[in-house]
Amino acid sequence: MLGLPPRPRRAEEGSMLQRVVRWLETPIAEPPFDGRRPAELLDGPDAGAVLSRLRAWLDMAERPAGLRSGRA
Numbered sequence: 785m786l787g788l789p790p791r792p793r794r795a796e797e798g799s800m801l802q803r804v805v806r807w808l809e810t811p812i813a814e815p816p817f818d819g820r821r822p823a824e825l826l827d828g829p830d831a832g833a834v835l836s837r838l839r840a841w842l843d844m845a846e847r848p849a850g851l852r853s854g855r856a
Contacts, residue, residue: 800845807841 808823816830825834 803845804838804842807838812837 808826809821811817811819811821813819816833817825822834822838825831
C-alpha cells in the first residue's frame with residue numbers, strides 16, 4: 785500500500801454523480817438561472833456562476849449535518 789486513502793465504494797460515487805446530474809438538470813428560479821437548468825448555462829457567459837453554485841452545493845453536501853443547519 786502506498787499510503788493512499790481507500791478508494792470510495794462504487795455506490796457512493798454513483799450516488800454523488802447522480803445527485804450532481806439531478807442538480808444540473810433542475811431549473812433554478814434565482815438569477816442568473818431565471819428558471820433555466822444549470823446545464824443549459826454551461827456553454828455561455830454564466831458558466832462561472834453555475835460552477836460556483838455547484839461548488840457551494842457540493843461543499844454543503846460534504847459538511848456534517850449539524851454544521852449544515854447552523855448547529856455545532
